[in-house]
Amino acid sequence: MEDEMQNLAIISILLGSMVLSAFFCIFVRDLLKSAIGLAVLSALLTVVMFLMNAPLAAVFELSVCAGMITVVFISAISLTRTYTAEEKVVNRKGRIKRFILLPVILIAILAAAIWFIWPLATQMLISNPLGPDLSVQDVLWKNRQLEIIGQIIIILAGVFGIVVLFKDRGQEAQ
Amino acid sequence: MSLMLAIFITALIMISVCGIYGLIATRNLLRIIISLEVLTKAATLMLILSGYIIGRMALAQTFVITLIIIEVVVIVVAAGIVLSVHKRYDSLDSYKISNLKG
Numbered sequence: 001m002e003d004e005m006q007n008l009a010i011i012s013i014l015l016g017s018m019v020l021s022a023f024f025c026i027f028v029r030d031l032l033k034s035a036i037g038l039a040v041l042s043a044l045l046t047v048v049m050f051l052m053n054a055p056l057a058a059v060f061e062l063s064v065c066a067g068m069i070t071v072v073f074i075s076a077i078s079l080t081r082t083y084t085a086e087e088k089v090v091n092r093k094g095r096i097k098r099f100i101l102l103p104v105i106l107i108a109i110l111a112a113a114i115w116f117i118w119p120l121a122t123q124m125l126i127s128n129p130l131g132p133d134l135s136v137q138d139v140l141w142k143n144r145q146l147e148i149i150g151q152i153i154i155i156l157a158g159v160f161g162i163v164v165l166f167k168d169r170g171q172e173a174q
Numbered sequence: 175m176s177l178m179l180a181i182f183i184t185a186l187i188m189i190s191v192c193g194i195y196g197l198i199a200t201r202n203l204l205r206i207i208i209s210l211e212v213l214t215k216a217a218t219l220m221l222i223l224s225g226y227i228i229g230r231m232a233l234a235q236t237f238v239i240t241l242i243i244i245e246v247v248v249i250v251v252a253a254g255i256v257l258s259v260h261k262r263y264d265s266l267d268s269y270k271i272s273n274l275k276g
Contacts, residue, residue, distance in 0.1 A: 016185070054234065069246060080204065106192070134232045
C-alpha cells in the first residue's frame with residue numbers, strides 16, 4: 001500500500017510538473033525561455049517513460065527531443081530578429097488579452113476532474129497485465145519492417161526539404 | 175478506473191489544451207511550432223499510457239520512436255520555412271504574411 005502511494009505521488013508530481021512546463025511554454029513571452037520550458041517538458045516526459053517501462057523510447061525522447069530540437073529552436077530564435085522596445089509594449093498588451101483565458105480553462109479542467117472523474121476511481125494504480133511481451137527489437141525489425149522504410153523516406157523528405165529551402169535562399173541572395 | 179489513470183487523463187487533457195490554445199492564440203510563427211511540439215508531447219504520453227494499459231510496451235515504444243522521427247522532421251522543416259519567411263518579410267508575425275490571402 002505504501003509503495004502504491006509512493007508511485008502515485010511520484011507520477012502525480014511528474015505529471016503536474018509537465019502541465020506547468022507546458023503552461024510555461026505557451027504563456028511566457030520570451031521565446032528562449034519558451035524553448036527551455038519545452039526541453040524541461042521533454043525531460044520530464046522521459047522520466048515518466050522510464051517509470052512506465054519504456055526505456056528505449058525514453059532515450060530517444062531525451063536525446064532527440066530534449067537535445068536536438070532545443071538546439072534547432074535556439075538556433076532559429078537567435079537567427080531571427082527580436083522585437084524593438086515599441087513593439088514589445090504593443091505586443092505585451094495584446095498578449096495578456098489573448099492568453100488570460102488559458103489559466104482559467106486549465107483550472108476549470110482540473111476542478112472538473114477532481115469533482116467528477118477522480119471520485120469514480122476504485123483502485124490506486126493501473127493494473128498492468130504482465131503477459132509475454134516481445135522485445136522492441138523483435139517488434140521493430142520483424143513485425144514492422146515496412147515502418148522502417150517509411151521512416152527512412154520521411155527522413156529523406158526532411159533532408160531534401162531543407163536542401164530545397166536553403167538552395168532557394170542562396171539563389172535569391174545572388 | 176484507477177486513480178492513476180484519472181490523473182494521467184487529466185494531465186493529458188491539460189497539456190493538449192495548452193498546445194491547442196497556443197496554436198489558436200499566438201501570431202508568432204516560432205511559437206506556433208512550439209505549441210505544435212507541446213501537442214505532440216501529449217500524443218507521445220498517450221501512446222505510452224495506452225501501451226502500459228494493454229501490457230504491450232514494445233509495440234507502444236515502436237510507435238513512439240516513429241512519432242519522434244516524424245516530429246523531428248516536421249520541426250526542422252518548419253524551422254527552415256520560418257527562417258525563409260523571416261528573411262523575406264523581416265517579421266515572424268503571421269498576420270503580416272498575407273501574399274496568399276484570397
